[in-house]
Amino acid sequence: MFDIGVQTKNVVRDDNPLEGFMMLRDAGFTCCDFSLNAYLYNKNIYAGDINPFFDKSVEELKEFFTPHKEAAKQAGICINQMHMPYPILVPDGDVGMNKYLWEQVAPKSMEICKFLECPNIVIHGVKLIQKLGSEExxxxxxAEFIDSIAGFAAENHITICIENLYNSVNDGKSTHLVEGPCCDARKAAARIDEFNEKYGSEVLGFCFDIGHANIVKLDFYDFLRTLGPRLKVLHLHDNDGIADLHQLPFTFTKTRENTSSTNWPAFIQALKDIGFEGVLSFETAPVLTSFPEAMKPTVLRFIRDIGEYISDELEKSMFF
Incomplete structure (x- = not known):
């Protein structure tokens, strides 16, 4: 059976991390996506409201996260991936703030990743196409940003994972979502190979976010087949094909006859065909606040059950 993971956000609290990690264990999870981005929210970054969390020294940050590290080990939960705070650069943002994100938040995130013995850290590429004029x-x-942390990644056996994103575009009448950074699988594959050859190490990989892919109508099967072994981590969640909702898989339909808005069969088949052996990791933290607090353990178990279903489907004839 595949390892199944979920975000620590809305589960693991700083004042009692063991309670949260034990809740994950009791729900049947073996892994987690450590929500480092919860310590500096994207909406606050865009608003220029930077809290002082990353002002701490590396040693202070290690001390802060020691209870989390110990609790995860006590509960038998592997921290297999984490998410760096994002964005790492705000277009037309304050120069000092962008410098702080790049030179303080990013390298300290890498230090935390190393300290928590986490092998994968997900980043968001910069959204500058409108300002710079081209995707290239x-x-x-x-790439300049990745270069700033790739040496550390190589030395400490960490894989930086770029993620397929979307952009918001306003045509004067309405705002809609279109393809953003890393939505071209062939370019992503070539760029990953180039970085890994440059550093002589697997410093760069890919995080496939199926919800983002669904919004911009990517071909899941073709995308994942193109990535192949470069695919390292997953963000599993669902939406209506319009907004980035991060809800339970299989819960949005196109018709009353229950045709899913997300092509889960194509996704599962692609994972089979490329021989994916990583963690089935859910990015469904908002689900836990849409249900009553008392139902959190039940909802976590249900998310884990969905992961078990996907695992069972993947194991059917996977190695034949």
Whole structure:
């Protein structure tokens, strides 16, 4: 059976991390996606409201997260992936703030990743296509950022994972979502190979976010087949094909006859065909606040059950 994971956000609390990790264990999870981005929210970054959490020294941050590390081990939960705070650069943002994100938040995030013995850290590429005029120029800025942390990643056996994103576009009448950074699988595969060859190590990989892919109508099967072994981590969640809702898989339909808005069969088949052996990790933290607090253990068990279903489907004839 595949390992199944979920975000720590809305489960693990700083004042009693053991309680949260034990809740994950009791729900049947073996892994987690450590929500480092919850310590500096994206909406606050865009608003220029930077809290002082990452002002702490590396040693202070290690001390802060020691109870989390110990609790995860006590509960038998592997921290297999984490999410760096994002964005790491705000277009037309304050120069000092962008410098702080790049030179303080990012390297300290890498130090935390190492400390928690986490092998994968997900980043968001910069959204600068409108400002710089081309996807290639946008990628060059993201590549510059990756270069700033890739040496540390290589030395400490960490894989930085780029993620398929979306952009918001306003045509004067309404705002809609379109393809953003890392939505071209062939470019992503070539860029990952280039980085890994440059550093002689698997410093770069891919995080496939199925919810983002559903919004911008990517071909899941073709995308994942193109990535192949470069796919390292997953963000599993669902939406209506319009908004980034991060809800339970299989819960949105196109018709009353229950045709799913997300092509889960194509996704599962692609994972089979590329021989994916990673963690089935759910990015469904908002679900836990849409249900009553008392139902949290029940909802977590249900998420885990969905993961078990996907695992069972993957194991059917996977190695034949």
């Amino acid at each position: 120029a946008e990628w060059e800025k993201t």
